Amino acid sequence: MKKIIFITAMILSLLGCSLSHKNPLDSSNVEIPKSVIGIELFSSSPQSPEKYVEIHWEKLTNVEGYYIYRAMIFDGQYEKIATIPNSQGNNMIFRDNNVFSNNFYYYKMSAYNSQGLEGHLSGFLRIFVE
Secondary structure, eight states: OHHHHHHHHHHHHHHHHHSOOOOTTOOTTOOOOOOOOOOEEEEOOTTOSSOOEEEEEOOOSSOOEEEEEEESSTTSOOEEEEEEEGGGOSSEEEEEOOOOTTEEEEEEEEEEOTTOOBOOOOOOEEEEEO
8 A cells, every 4th residue: 555655646746847837936927118210399389378298119029019208407316207008009299287487307118018117227318398
């Protein structure tokens, strides 16, 4: 009887070693989104009573969307001001209406994927709203 239990335990042990196990910390299947490219900033005209900054960028493939961050100084605290889905179409545009005259604004962007992973932040872009 002890011999049968021992043999059964050995067989199960060998089968267990040959089974495929997935390590949740294994990063081989993780794809970090690409960096956002082609970012351009445009501000409202000085004569316009409505002040805004418009952000244009190139649409990326294999991303779910984009995060837009803004600060009042280039090395300050950047606050996430928008989450834009990639399903918006081919013209990727966001208008920030929460700006005021005679101020500099600094923007950064990143993309995120279906796994919820965020790519690298872009460098900052600066614009003056007259």
